[in-house]
Amino acid sequence: MKNSHNLPRREFLAASAAGLSLATRIAHAAEPATPAALAVDGGEKAVKTAFKQPPRFGEPERERLNEMLGQDTLFYWKGPQTGIFTERFQQICPLKHVMTCSSGTAALHIAVAAAGIWPGDEVITAPITDIGTVIGVIYQMGVPVFADLDPTTYNLDPADVERRITPKTKAIIAVHLAGNPCDLDALKAVADKHNLILIEDCAQAWGAKYRGKPIGTIGHIACWSLQNSKHITTGDGGVVASNDDALGPRLQWFGDKGFDRINGGQFSFFSTNYRMSETQAAVAAGQITRLEDIVATRSKLGNLLSERIAGVKGITAHNVHAEDRCSFWFYMFRMDLAAFSCDRAQFVKALVAEGVQASAGYIPVTMHHNPVFLNHGFFAGKWPVKEMGLTDMDFSKHETPEAEKILTTGVRIVIHESMPEQYIEEAAYAVRKVAAHYSV
Numbered sequence: 001m002k003n004s005h006n007l008p009r010r011e012f013l014a015a016s017a018a019g020l021s022l023a024t025r026i027a028h029a030a031e032p033a034t035p036a037a038l039a040v041d042g043g044e045k046a047v048k049t050a051f052k053q054p055p056r057f058g059e060p061e062r063e064r065l066n067e068m069l070g071q072d073t074l075f076y077w078k079g080p081q082t083g084i085f086t087e088r089f090q091q092i093c094p095l096k097h098v099m100t101c102s103s104g105t106a107a108l109h110i111a112v113a114a115a116g117i118w119p120g121d122e123v124i125t126a127p128i129t130d131i132g133t134v135i136g137v138i139y140q141m142g143v144p145v146f147a148d149l150d151p152t153t154y155n156l157d158p159a160d161v162e163r164r165i166t167p168k169t170k171a172i173i174a175v176h177l178a179g180n181p182c183d184l185d186a187l188k189a190v191a192d193k194h195n196l197i198l199i200e201d202c203a204q205a206w207g208a209k210y211r212g213k214p215i216g217t218i219g220h221i222a223c224w225s226l227q228n229s230k231h232i233t234t235g236d237g238g239v240v241a242s243n244d245d246a247l248g249p250r251l252q253w254f255g256d257k258g259f260d261r262i263n264g265g266q267f268s269f270f271s272t273n274y275r276m277s278e279t280q281a282a283v284a285a286g287q288i289t290r291l292e293d294i295v296a297t298r299s300k301l302g303n304l305l306s307e308r309i310a311g312v313k314g315i316t317a318h319n320v321h322a323e324d325r326c327s328f329w330f331y332m333f334r335m336d337l338a339a340f341s342c343d344r345a346q347f348v349k350a351l352v353a354e355g356v357q358a359s360a361g362y363i364p365v366t367m368h369h370n371p372v373f374l375n376h377g378f379f380a381g382k383w384p385v386k387e388m389g390l391t392d393m394d395f396s397k398h399e400t401p402e403a404e405k406i407l408t409t410g411v412r413i414v415i416h417e418s419m420p421e422q423y424i425e426e427a428a429y430a431v432r433k434v435a436a437h438y439s440v
């Protein structure tokens with residue numbers, strides 16, 4: 001379908017979402033006729049605009065912390081700061097049952113425990129993620145199964161997820177990598193068809209939206225991280241939440257030593273202590289007031305970069321669905337290495353010399369190709385579920401070819417809310433300049 005600008009609907013929406021005038025967008029799509037000398041070869045740098053990251057903490061956090069110091073308790077249960085943070089969280093993500101906890105890893109462990117993962121149960125997830133996605137699965141004696149990824153969104157390919165379902169599969173963990181929403185309708189359809197729990201790992205995706213809806217509201221349970229590198233932070237911290245009345249109360253039990261603080265009584269559930277203190281909650285309550293600005297800016301900058309590198313030969317932009325909001329924890333484009341006379345390392349070196357904050361790939365290897373997975377070295381060098389014959393998983397034979405290619409052809413660009421649009425314009429020019437120089 002074309003609009004009055006004769007652009008396909010998807011491109012039109014992406015341009016509008018980025019807040020760009022179509023005339024500007026089209027003007028910038030052209031590659032320079034004669035490539036300028038690269039900075040790495042002594043030429044002029046493409047990036048001239050400087051930016052400075054402002055302090056991350058200030059009045060909103062101070063106000064909460066000051067109030068907290070007047071309290072008699074810093075314990076989470078009925079804690080005023082935990083209450084305020086929870087309310088503010090629910091304003092951006094309307095989930096009924098919310099458990100604040102000590103990390104994103106803790107949130108994910110609580111989620112899989114609440115989902116009832118039992119020794120030998122399989123949980124399908126993404127091979128490009130933080131190890132925190134699967135730590136809880138391993139501790140619950142479940143078996144992580146890694147499905148392949150979409151080549152341009154870097155998120156789970158729902159068809160490959162479905163191919164990997166076995167009678168032992170109990171859950172899917174959808175990782176919204178870099179803040180880019182997964183194909184949640186398709187994943188939810190697969191989960192519903194096979195009676196699986198869908199857990200959303202939103203650790204990198206604060207403020208992201210899927211078809212206009214806050215991520216975290218489509219799956220059965222959703223998890224966030226408040227670790228230092230995330231959009232908002234308490235140094236360490238996490239949130240796990242659900243709208244499901246059966247699963248929801250378990251989030252509190254599993255995060256709090258198995259103790260049901262509403263009904264009391266004896267322990268029915270076995271768990272560890274993943275509670276968040278009021279100190280962290282106070283900082284989180286301040287930080288969350290900054291979220292919308294942070295995410296709106298990152299989303300605009302990431303989309304702008306995509307617009308400006310669209311059509312560059314040999315480069316595929318980070319693909320965000322036109323109706324979604326990616327919160328760009330990072331930006332990653334892919335290189336078609338055959339289209340260039342240099343390798344990725346040289347391309348990245350040239351970009352860095354131009355003044356772009358760029359690096360090659362993301363994690364060094366797909367999750368299951370780390371020694372701890374290859375050697376099944378989880379518990380004192382052994383894996384009880386394997387020893388007990390509950391799984392025949394051999395991670396060295398586990399193949400996710402697209403994920404491997406993403407890691408060897410991806411180029412990561414830092415996106416930060418403190419960057420002026422002009423910086424992104426110049427960074428995009430740097431990509432076009434370097435690509436033109438090495439183009440074959």
Ligand SMILES: Cc1ncc(COP(=O)(O)O)c(C=O)c1O
Pocket residue numbers: 103104105106108129130131132133175201203204225226227236237238
């Ligand atoms: C996708 C993803 N999942 C889980 C985690 C774990 O979060 P945390 O570091 O707070 O334990 C992270 C942290 O980087 C992450 O990026």
